[in-house]
Amino acid sequence: MSVPKRISALNNMSCPSLAALRTLDTERTHSMKANSGSAVGRVIQLWIEGSFVEEALLTAKREGEAYPKADWDLVAKWARAYVADARNHPGGRHGETDPAKCEAEVKLNIGCHPFVGHIDQVRRLDGRLWVWDLKSGAGQGVDMVSDYAWQQAAYAVACTETWGEEVGFGGIIRLRGYFPRAKVEPSEASVFFEAYWDTAKCRQVLSDPQFLLDMLGRGEYLQLPGRHCRWCPAPSYPHCGDHIEECFAS
Ligand code: SF4
Numbered sequence: 111m112s113v114p115k116r117i118s119a120l121n122n123m124s125c126p127s128l129a130a131l132r133t134l135d136t137e138r139t140h141s142m143k144a145n146s147g148s149a150v151g152r153v154i155q156l157w158i159e160g161s162f163v164e165e166a167l168l169t170a171k172r173e174g175e176a177y178p179k180a181d182w183d184l185v186a187k188w189a190r191a192y193v194a195d196a197r198n199h200p201g202g203r204h205g206e207t208d209p210a211k212c213e214a215e216v217k218l219n220i221g222c223h224p225f226v227g228h229i230d231q232v233r234r235l236d237g238r239l240w241v242w243d244l245k246s247g248a249g250q251g252v253d254m255v256s257d258y259a260w261q262q263a264a265y266a267v268a269c270t271e272t273w274g275e276e277v278g279f280g281g282i283i284r285l286r287g288y289f290p291r292a293k294v295e296p297s298e299a300s301v302f303f304e305a306y307w308d309t310a311k312c313r314q315v316l317s318d319p320q321f322l323l324d325m326l327g328r329g330e331y332l333q334l335p336g337r338h339c340r341w342c343p344a345p346s347y348p349h350c351g352d353h354i355e356e357c358f359a360s
Contacts, residue, residue, distance in 0.1 A: 220323060231244070239277040
């Protein structure tokens with residue numbers, strides 16, 4: 111049985127060769143942006159579990175080793191805005207967050223490929239569970255739903271398989287949306303980007319990365335250029351093809 115890959119690494123599959131170069135491994139990024147995103151996720155988790163937001167900020171700072179490069183001013187700004195948004199409280203439009211399932215570890219197999227990951231939060235709306243993912247990046251919310259589609263579909267199916275209860279992909283919560291140019295109240299900010307894909311739809315979505323994972327498993331590589339090329343360690347497209355062949359021939 112192979113070692114489970116990270117569900118979040120499915121984003122790398124936008125180009126299968128990029129995924130192969132990064133090996134879909136378990137390495138975590140320690141950039142300021144990545145650390146600030148992880149830190150605000152932790153603060154929000156602690157708040158959902160019952161801490162006051164200022165207390166949650168202090169606790170997360172004390173766990174500083176996990177977020178060595180976090181910008182704590184930014185983390186505090188995002189966390190306070192999230193907490194000030196009535197939609198994140200019980201009775202909100204997108205349902206009630208289940209504290210017991212925040213940051214839960216979930217697993218699934220995509221075909222014969224094992225994956226593991228940690229979800230941000232699950233909300234129960236009209237009796238059904240939905241995964242919501244907090245994003246702190248600068249992308250547009252609608253783009254984020256499609257950019258992270260495979261990751262989010264995998265989280266929903268992994269929750270379903272781990273807990274034995276159907277879970278769908280609710281959507282993305284884009285934290286930067288709390289700070290548009292023209293000031294708005296947190297409860298009015300454009301931060302919720304809905305998907306509401308049920309479990310069957312999420313399983314259907316996963317047939318696409320499965321096709322590519324099977325291809326990589328057979329040692330077949332394909333280059334699909336796009337915005338993700340900026341993060342690729344290979345020479346720029348179309349020269350990456352020769353580099354990849356050399357890498358995997360050696
Ligand atoms: S440079 Fe080539 S291998 Fe890298 S992401 Fe772009 S297309 Fe894929």
